[in-house]
Amino acid sequence: MSTNGPRNSAYVVPDGVLLGHLTPGTAAWEEARTGLTITATEIAAVVGLSPWMSRFTLWHKKAGLATAPFEMTPAIEWGTRLEDAVALKWEEEHPGQLAAPAGTWRHREREWQRATPDRLIYPQPHGEFDIPGQADELLEVKTSPFGDEWGADGAEDGVPVWYRCQVMWQMDVTGLRRTRFAVLIGGWDYREYTVDYDETEAKILRDAAERFLDDVRRGVRPDIDGATDTYQTIKLQPDGREDRDVEISVDLAARYEVAQMQAKAAERELTHARSLVLDEIGDGYRATCNQRRIAYRTVREDGTTRALMPYRQKDAA
Structure with missing residues (x-):
């Protein structure tokens, strides 16, 4: 976690309750994400737009069935290692604003709605021990080997749709209404984007999440799709092998x-x-x-x- 910023940050947002600063892959991090909750990194899977997880796999995870465990891939590892450096670059480009580590949040009323933004943006405090007060915006830090999925620097529609879902959810959880993106592509191409809160989009995602969780409660499994992780999830479901034939159509x-x-x-x-x-x-x-x-x-x-x-x-x- 970055040491940038004041030691006594207030971590105040309009609609969110801070659950803590949790490290990905730890038991506490898993606990905050399991059960009948939907996180910002899961909402794109709910609506079938995630390139990493299918709706089928997410349903099994929420139902408490076997799914592949979290894996710290090189891409995730280096994205985490570079997060502080890219966030610092954003601060240098925006004097007078501080980007502090955000932690994991839930909505004040909808406890099932969770999010872990990368940074909260505050006005720069005057002294080392000053409390900056309520956050103004969110900052999302991304790294990518290639820029094909990103638009031109600053383009209004430059953010991939799955990341737009993610930050729309984060804003809906916290009550903040703007997300800044700081993106490093290919190790040297630095870009920035802005996504503003859209109440209609947020409601579409929220309604879809509520229907999805209701399907989990009722045991209504999503259709099998062609995603690789769906196949891997199906492979994990049997427990052993019986010596019998199964007739298929x-x-x-x-x-x-x-x-x-x-x-x-x-x-x-x-x-x-x-x-x-x-x-x-x-x-x-x-x-x-x-x-x-x-x-x-x-x-x-x-x-x-x-x-x-x-x-x-x-x-x-």
Whole structure:
């Protein structure tokens, strides 16, 4: 946690109750997120917009069924390590404002509604021990290897929709009405964005969350989708194996067998396309088309190619 700012920060927001400053992956952090609650990082999954968790997996988690445990991936680790540095850059760009670690909050009345913003923005205090009073805005700090999913610096619609859901939820929990984004892309491209509270959007998310939690209470499981984490969640549900046959429908059997054949054909086509692109790159670094980056080479110490990696392309929509 950052040591920037006054030691006696008030941690006051209009609608939120502070639950504490909890470290991701700890028992206290898990406890604040489990049960019939919805957090800001979960709301995009509720409405089917999360690139990391499916609605199916979240339902199992909230129902107390087996799901994969939290994993501290390199991306999460380095995002956490760089958070203070990026937040400090934002403070330097905004003299007179202080970005203090926010902690985990619940809504004052809707206790099931939880959020852990990255920072609370306060007016800069005059002395080291001054209490800044009520926070004015939220600051969300993000790091990303590529900028494809982000718009131009400062663009009104520059924030990916899943992060917009996240901060809309955070604002709905805390009662603050503006979120600033400080984003570091590729280790050097610093950008800022602003998202203002929208009451209509917030209500859509809140209503969806209430319906979702009601489905959990009633045992109404979401449909199975094509997300990888849905498959991983299903794999965790059986306990052991019985020596018996299970009859499935003709349609499902055909779908599985056709998908297997199509997957093999798609893998061959992908390998063919990789070979063609890599051959054209030669000893270059990137493959581009009409100034759009398509793929890039990673290399070994001896200069030979380790892999051809795709650039993530922003959805056309």
